[in-house]
Amino acid sequence: MTGGAVPRPIKRGGPLLLWALLILGAALAGSAAPVSAQFEQRLSEAQGEYEAVLLDYQGRQRTWEVQQGRWRAALDTARAAQASGNTERLDRAEQQFKTASLELQRLRRLVDQLEPLLAQRRRALQQALEEQAESLQAQMTRTTGTQRQQLNVRIGSLLEQISSLEPPAAPAPTLLFFPEFASDPRDGRTEILGKIEFLERRSQEASAYLDRVAADLQRLRRLETQQRMQRDAASNPFGDDPPGARAGRPPEPQSPPGGSNAATQTTQQQIDALTAVKSELEQLRLQLTARISAFRVTLSSMGGDLR
Amino acid sequence: MSLKIGGLRTAWLLACCIMLADTPTGVSAQANDFVVTMGVSAESYSGNFSAVTLTVVDSTTRAAAAVGQFGTRGHRNFYLDDSKTLRLAFDGGVRQFAAMGFELRDYAPREWVSQLEVGYGQTFDGVGRLMLDGSYRGHAIEDRPPMPLFLQPGYNAFRGMGRFRFLPVGGASLDALLDLESANYSAPAQLSHLDLLDRRSSGFEVGLASGGEDWSIRLFSGLRWSHYERQQFGDDPFRRDRATNVGATWSINRMERDTKPLTASLSVEGTMNRSNSRRPEYNALSVTSQLFTPLPWWGLNASGRALLTWKNYIVETPFARLVPGEEADNASIIEAALSRELAKNLTAQLRFGWTRAETDIGNSYFERFGTTLLFNFRPGG
Numbered sequence: 001m002t003g004g005a006v007p008r009p010i011k012r013g014g015p016l017l018l019w020a021l022l023i024l025g026a027a028l029a030g031s032a033a034p035v036s037a038q039f040e041q042r043l044s045e046a047q048g049e050y051e052a053v054l055l056d057y058q059g060r061q062r063t064w065e066v067q068q069g070r071w072r073a074a075l076d077t078a079r080a081a082q083a084s085g086n087t088e089r090l091d092r093a094e095q096q097f098k099t100a101s102l103e104l105q106r107l108r109r110l111v112d113q114l115e116p117l118l119a120q121r122r123r124a125l126q127q128a129l130e131e132q133a134e135s136l137q138a139q140m141t142r143t144t145g146t147q148r149q150q151l152n153v154r155i156g157s158l159l160e161q162i163s164s165l166e167p168p169a170a171p172a173p174t175l176l177f178f179p180e181f182a183s184d185p186r187d188g189r190t191e192i193l194g195k196i197e198f199l200e201r202r203s204q205e206a207s208a209y210l211d212r213v214a215a216d217l218q219r220l221r222r223l224e225t226q227q228r229m230q231r232d233a234a235s236n237p238f239g240d241d242p243p244g245a246r247a248g249r250p251p252e253p254q255s256p257p258g259g260s261n262a263a264t265q266t267t268q269q270q271i272d273a274l275t276a277v278k279s280e281l282e283q284l285r286l287q288l289t290a291r292i293s294a295f296r297v298t299l300s301s302m303g304g305d306l307r
Numbered sequence: 308m309s310l311k312i313g314g315l316r317t318a319w320l321l322a323c324c325i326m327l328a329d330t331p332t333g334v335s336a337q338a339n340d341f342v343v344t345m346g347v348s349a350e351s352y353s354g355n356f357s358a359v360t361l362t363v364v365d366s367t368t369r370a371a372a373a374v375g376q377f378g379t380r381g382h383r384n385f386y387l388d389d390s391k392t393l394r395l396a397f398d399g400g401v402r403q404f405a406a407m408g409f410e411l412r413d414y415a416p417r418e419w420v421s422q423l424e425v426g427y428g429q430t431f432d433g434v435g436r437l438m439l440d441g442s443y444r445g446h447a448i449e450d451r452p453p454m455p456l457f458l459q460p461g462y463n464a465f466r467g468m469g470r471f472r473f474l475p476v477g478g479a480s481l482d483a484l485l486d487l488e489s490a491n492y493s494a495p496a497q498l499s500h501l502d503l504l505d506r507r508s509s510g511f512e513v514g515l516a517s518g519g520e521d522w523s524i525r526l527f528s529g530l531r532w533s534h535y536e537r538q539q540f541g542d543d544p545f546r547r548d549r550a551t552n553v554g555a556t557w558s559i560n561r562m563e564r565d566t567k568p569l570t571a572s573l574s575v576e577g578t579m580n581r582s583n584s585r586r587p588e589y590n591a592l593s594v595t596s597q598l599f600t601p602l603p604w605w606g607l608n609a610s611g612r613a614l615l616t617w618k619n620y621i622v623e624t625p626f627a628r629l630v631p632g633e634e635a636d637n638a639s640i641i642e643a644a645l646s647r648e649l650a651k652n653l654t655a656q657l658r659f660g661w662t663r664a665e666t667d668i669g670n671s672y673f674e675r676f677g678t679t680l681l682f683n684f685r686p687g688g
Contacts, residue, residue: 223562223563223568225648226562226568226601226608227562228340228654228685229599229608229610229646229648229654230562230570230599230608230610231340232342232646232654232656232681232683233599233608233610233644233646233656234597234599234610235342235344235380235398236642237378237380237398237399237400237420237421237422238376238400238402238418238420266384268339
């Protein structure tokens with residue numbers, strides 16, 4: 001009897017503690033809901049901002065790729081015009097080629113310009129995803145059963161998203177010139193030899209064109225230097241011709257750039273255009289040389305003579 | 308005076324900032340040249356004349372000066388689209404003289420100049436090209452010496468100009484030019500008659516140009532009206548001049564040639580100035596020539612400029628009061644220079660100059676000889 005009369009605080013306190021825990025749980029659940037909604041909203045915003053920039057970036061990249069096709073066509077036209085020996089046709093074709101090169105560079109710059117913003121938005125999205133995952137992780141510790149499983153799946157999906165957003169370790173590969181002449185595992189010896197021959201011919205043409213462009217650039221730079229010297233010689237702000245010194249004559253007009261015809265390019269514009277041509281041709285030659293080497297390695301791994 | 312110099316300096320600094328600023332989005336800029344110049348000169352002046360625009364008179368007939376100068380200049384071209392261009396240009400600097408040879412005292416004049424220009428061009432398909440140009444030229448001077456060391460008084464001049472060049476028809480192209488100018492002289496209290504030089508003028512010129520692959524010839528003729536609203540004559544409210552000019556310019560540009568490249572021009576122009584005042588009525592003939600050519604030795608370039616003027620007054624007035632270089636076709640100038648590139652962004656120039664200009668007294672001239680060593684540095688390479 002005596003033992004039975006001993007008070008049992010646990011028993012009395014058990015329902016009390018249970019009630020307290022229930023109330024606390026309800027309170028926690030009540031406050032977790034808006035926190036979670038906040039995370040969701042931030043994530044949704046970050047997602048939207050990233051996708052908008054990504055869309056723009058991809059659009060710019062596609063435009064650049066299209067322009068590269070035009071550039072190749074302009075190169076072919078210039079080559080054909082050169083072979084024809086028709087000066088007028090060659091001038092026109094070369095002008096188009098310069099314009100295409102400048103445009104190609106401009107579009108590449110547009111792609112490059114967007115890269116920092118894209119990286120920034122990507123980081124922001126990753127951060128939002130990480131915060132969301134951490135929040136779910138915290139929720140998971142408080143749940144069991146099916147809900148816990150669901151949260152686990154959701155966290156897995158978030159982690160997957162985070163890793164898929166990681167930027168590539170190496171810079172994005174540059175677009176291939178003549179992509180149809182890229183490596184293909186189905187290629188046999190004959191196909192590879194054919195590709196090597198085509199690419200070598202193209203590389204030689206690019207080299208010959210580059211030599212001409214380099215010579216033209218040298219001439220234009222010399223001309224630009226002389227024009228600068230000429231401007232230096234003509235400039236004299238402390239000159240002896242005061243206003244009205246030649247009262248009968250209206251002032252000499254300064255012709256705006258391009259003179260009477262807007263299509264006429266200044267020396268600096270011509271240099272810029274040729275520099276763009278040179279840069280693209282150099283890239284083309286580098287890529288062709290690299291691909292020819294790769295094809296040769298493949299060919300030698302097949303055994304036998306390379307030629 | 309100090310306020311004017313302050314304004315001039317501000318304009319100069321502002322122009323430098325515009326030149327170095329980023330290009331607005333959507334506009335392709337080209338350009339562009341930005342040059343810092345530094346140089347030293349030795350100059351000698353001769354003539355024993357007084358000047359109406361000076362308060363001090365010195366009895367010396369010869370004066371000399373050592374001069375140091377610093378300046379910047381540049382231009383920037385903006386391609387708004389395929390047919391429209393905008394050009395900004397400026398040129399300005401400061402020159403410090405140490406003048407010697409005067410009887411009264413040695414002078415140390417300091418001269419500030421600034422020139423700003425905005426040009427707009429637009430091509431109209433199948434018609435031609437329109438060019439609009441607005442410019443400001445300012446000049447300020449401290450401790451201005453007496454004659455014969457002539458330095459211009461301070462002034463501000465504004466110009467607006469429009470020119471249309473039609474596309475060639477049958478190998479010849481027509482152009483028409485209209486311009487407006489306003490010049491305002493800074494007259495200190497003790498030299499209020501400097502205001503007499505304040506002027507508003509407008510001009511119209513038409514030209515016909517033709518030529519070959521690297522040369523052209525342009526015949527031109529024009530009319531010019533000048534109003535000196537502070538010069539009153541009898542019943543006339545103010546002095547009004549009308550000048551008619553006719554001339555021809557031949558020019559050649561062979562700079563793109565690999566052998567013997569050069570640019571040169573020769574211009575002959577006759578001017579007939581008539582006025583409601585008999586004093587400044589004259590007929591003048593001027594010949595201008597310019598040349599620039601690389602020399603075959605040591606990477607040198609030679610350049611030259613000559614402006615020779617002959618003038619006859621309709622009425623001889625021994626006390627005709629003119630201001631040197633201000634009122635008439637009265638200056639003859641010969642300049643020759645050798646220049647060379649010292650580094651990719653540094654050129655040096657040795658200039659020789661001779662000037663003969665009319666003084667206050669009609670048909671009396673002062674002379675100036677000068678040698679300048681000038682360095683042009685391009686910070687942008």
